[in-house]
Amino acid sequence: MTSTTLVLRGVGVSPGRRAGVVARMPDPLPAPSTEPLPPGTDLAAAADRIGAAASVVHDALLAAASTARGEGAAVLAVTAEMAADPTLVDEARRRVVEQASTPQRAVWDAAAVVVDQLLALGGLFAERARDVDDVRDRVVATLTGAPMPGVPDPGEPFVLVARDLAPADTARLDPDLVLALVTEGGGPTSHTAILARALGIPAVVAVAGAGTLRDGDTVLVDGALGSVTPDPDEDAVARAGRTVRRAARLGAPGATADGMPVxxxxxxxxxxxxxxxxxxxxxxxxxxxxxxxxxxxxxxxxxxxxxxxxxxxxxxxxxxxxxxxxxxxxxxxxxxxxxxxxxxxxxxxxxxxxxxxxxxxxxxxxxxxxxxxxxxxxxxxxxxxxxxxxxxxxxxxxxxxxxxxxxxxxxxxxxxxxxxxxxxxxxxxxxxxxxxxxxxxxxxxxxxxxxxxxxxxxxxxxxxxxxxxxxxxxxxxxxxxxxxxxxxxxxxxxxxxxxxxxxxxxxxxxxxxxxxxxxxxxxxxxxxxxxxxxxxxxxxxxxxxxxxxxxxxxxxxxxx
Structure with a gap:
């Protein structure tokens, strides 16, 4: 029987067909309370916590970069340097000292200022706004003891669905666990797309309706056609499972069928x-x-x-x-x-x-x-x-x-x-x-x-x-x-x-x-x-x- 479920369409950026159960990226951290620090708080000491937390995030990302390869290592290194950029930390510290903001709220508001500036500049500056949000969430999590943002771990292979994916998260995807990637944002030459191809993970980006997919849903992802099929029929799942397995190593020089070398x-x-x-x-x-x-x-x-x-x-x-x-x-x-x-x-x-x-x-x-x-x-x-x-x-x-x-x-x-x-x-x-x-x-x-x-x-x-x-x-x-x-x-x-x-x-x-x-x-x-x-x-x-x-x-x- 053929499924009557509406197929979701996006832009295929990494080829391959995989069927699996959806696991969504966790919701972003909620905005911290705007309640100020209580009177008598040592504001300088509170402000110092921001730099310490940013250093923790910077060091963790650099450590991840040291074990990653290629483009993933470069992306993690760039994100780490953003965590060390004094622009965000200095603005957050100022808000603590001058406005008695909590460190986490100060980081949140300072990041919003930086993001607005990047978006206003447009182009490749605007691309880095997502990285600022990622660093913000990591610093706030460090300050508050909340779970660090990142890819879910349902304990079995899964299809990752996200509103968008920070390059630092994409760089650390495990292709043995992530069967395919589906995002609402991104484009064919975004960092997410490039890293997905490097990892060999089928991926579809800019998927309208990806927000309707829920944890536990079964989907079929076609990274070449740019389609995501919820609740696929058994025949479609079986065809995806019969994908021809080619050797992981190139066995001979590239050439066309009639011997023209490429x-x-x-x-x-x-x-x-x-x-x-x-x-x-x-x-x-x-x-x-x-x-x-x-x-x-x-x-x-x-x-x-x-x-x-x-x-x-x-x-x-x-x-x-x-x-x-x-x-x-x-x-x-x-x-x-x-x-x-x-x-x-x-x-x-x-x-x-x-x-x-x-x-x-x-x-x-x-x-x-x-x-x-x-x-x-x-x-x-x-x-x-x-x-x-x-x-x-x-x-x-x-x-x-x-x-x-x-x-x-x-x-x-x-x-x-x-x-x-x-x-x-x-x-x-x-x-x-x-x-x-x-x-x-x-x-x-x-x-x-x-x-x-x-x-x-x-x-x-x-x-x-x-x-x-x-x-x-x-x-x-x-x-x-x-x-x-x-x-x-x-x-x-x-x-x-x-x-x-x-x-x-x-x-x-x-x-x-x-x-x-x-x-x-x-x-x-x-x-x-x-x-x-x-x-x-x-x-x-x-x-x-x-x-x-x-x-x-x-x-x-x-x-x-």
Missing amino acids: ALLANVADPAGAAAAAAAGAEGVGLLRTEFRFLGRTVAPGVDEQVDAYRQVLAAFPGRKVVVRTLDAGADKPLPFVTAPDEPNPALGVRGLRTAWDHPQVLDDQLAAIARAAAVEDADVWVMAPMVATAEEARDFVERCAAHGLAQAGVMVEVPSAALRARDLLVHARFASIGTNDLTQYAMAADRELARLARLSTSWQPAVLDLVAATCAGGALRGRPVGVCGEAAADPALAPVLVGLGVSSLSMTPRALPDVAAVLATVTADRCRELADAALAADGAEAARDTVRAMLPVLEDLGL
């Missing part, structure tokens, strides 16, 4: 992530995020320290390509030694390569460290700059790399200008790597964290695919390879479309490698081009995805 690489954020990627059989590293040595610091790390860190990554891939991205500071990764704290719109501000305009020594030190590490390891080291917008910037970066003996210098394509004029950038750059997350955000003018814009914030948008095609055309004209290292590369349905547009390498979270390889192995190069043409001809993202999926019945067979 390099399948890994996105890596630290040495532990490099080891995991090598164990997963990645053919190399298509994106080494170097921020792991810079986050949470007030000054840049020295050259010797960087050399040691890069060598640990390069050592995991002897004889294989490792593409190192230079520091991508700014926007959601502010660093006090290269970024300004008062930019009105950091997403359009001084970020990525632009930070070298005022702080060239930071980039020169990093290139020197990369060159030294490359000289003593056997990896094939390439280096690329983020946020390159003009041919002049590409030329200057390539020349700077050459001065350090780094011959394979390329550019990230993350802004439409770089895609549209790729033929000019690639006169100088030896390769291009498309960062589809930012390219989508800038092309569609859509905040990736805003649930109401989630359907715009997807690389299935034909306009975004046009920009990918333009980049590949520029690469073909100059004889330069073009890869994709954004989240789009991990989508098994979108991967053959990207290959059909002219992409020669795909870099992704290691967990996605077997799925992408399995799909590519079933389609010829000509079929990839047909899929790309069909996607480009569609009049919207949903139509493009549905058309391509209908042309790829293997996705259903593989449970993708």
